[in-house]
Amino acid sequence: MSEIRQLELPLPWLGSVNVWLLEGDPLTLVDTGARSDAAEEALDRELSRYGYEVSDLELVLVTHHHLDHSGLAAAIKKRSGARIAAHRETARWGLEYEERARAERLFTQRLMAAHGVPEKVVEDSAPFFEYIVESSSPFTTDRVLSDGDTIHAGGRTLRVVFRPGHSTTDTLFVDDDSCAAFVGDHLLATITSAAEIMPTELPGDERRRALLEYLANLRKTEVMQLVRCYTGHGPVVEDHRALIEERLAFHAERRDLIAAPVRRPLIFARSTCSDFHRCTVKMPQLRPSHNQKGILLRAL
Numbered sequence: 001m002s003e004i005r006q007l008e009l010p011l012p013w014l015g016s017v018n019v020w021l022l023e024g025d026p027l028t029l030v031d032t033g034a035r036s037d038a039a040e041e042a043l044d045r046e047l048s049r050y051g052y053e054v055s056d057l058e059l060v061l062v063t064h065h066h067l068d069h070s071g072l073a074a075a076i077k078k079r080s081g082a083r084i085a086a087h088r089e090t091a092r093w094g095l096e097y098e099e100r101a102r103a104e105r106l107f108t109q110r111l112m113a114a115h116g117v118p119e120k121v122v123e124d125s126a127p128f129f130e131y132i133v134e135s136s137s138p139f140t141t142d143r144v145l146s147d148g149d150t151i152h153a154g155g156r157t158l159r160v161v162f163r164p165g166h167s168t169t170d171t172l173f174v175d176d177d178s179c180a181a182f183v184g185d186h187l188l189a190t191i192t193s194a195a196e197i198m199p200t201e202l203p204g205d206e207r208r209r210a211l212l213e214y215l216a217n218l219r220k221t222e223v224m225q226l227v228r229c230y231t232g233h234g235p236v237v238e239d240h241r242a243l244i245e246e247r248l249a250f251h252a253e254r255r256d257l258i259a260a261p262v263r264r265p266l267i268f269a270r271s272t273c274s275d276f277h278r279c280t281v282k283m284p285q286l287r288p289s290h291n292q293k294g295i296l297l298r299a300l
Ligand SMILES: [Zn+2]
Pocket: 017, 066, 068, 069, 185, 232, 233
């Protein structure tokens, strides 16, 4: 079986993102890092540790559209001619990245305003959205994948498993022969993955319930036979069932905590979040991870 190498590329706020090099035929990278000079230089450096250059890459798999996982896809393709393979939903983001990022910004800022967030706080979220655009890049997908498809990558056959929730495009690439999976941010060892609030795709459509979708998909992953999950950030997960149980318990406890203020009449998301934050002072174990803070901030 060919080797799997963990390349850690720099990423503001979170520290780093994992890019996985699969040393078989075709030479494959799972995820890319954000579009930045620092990340691209680090990719060159990390690849050279194993005797490769970007131009050697033949295939790029993208676990989900977030900038830290797809930002360098277009640049890598340009430098190497590598093919990009991604789930249909990720491929759509790749084609329309800027429009979608703009729509996401508008949606989030309107949501904040609708919930009584002061104008100044809404304005102060601008750099975050600008960062998304600066650090991502549109890309074209050469092989569009669907749930259940298989793809040959790095000397192994990977099965495509669609597991949205953290984002609308989360995809696992599962190696059934070795019970291993590349899971992106669907499951992380040291951070609780956030479920993002997103606009509906069609006007008048029912709103997405991202967290419920995420938890349902986490339960599906829990029953899979896996011995190693190669994650988007931090270390490899070796006992995914224990970790998923921990995550489910965390969300159940948090749900109960949030339920009390939400039940009060005429409540805004901002005051609900403020109440929740006050509760976390007493219950530090329920404090959101930095990943979740961003989402709470966007909900505020
Ligand atoms: Zn990530």
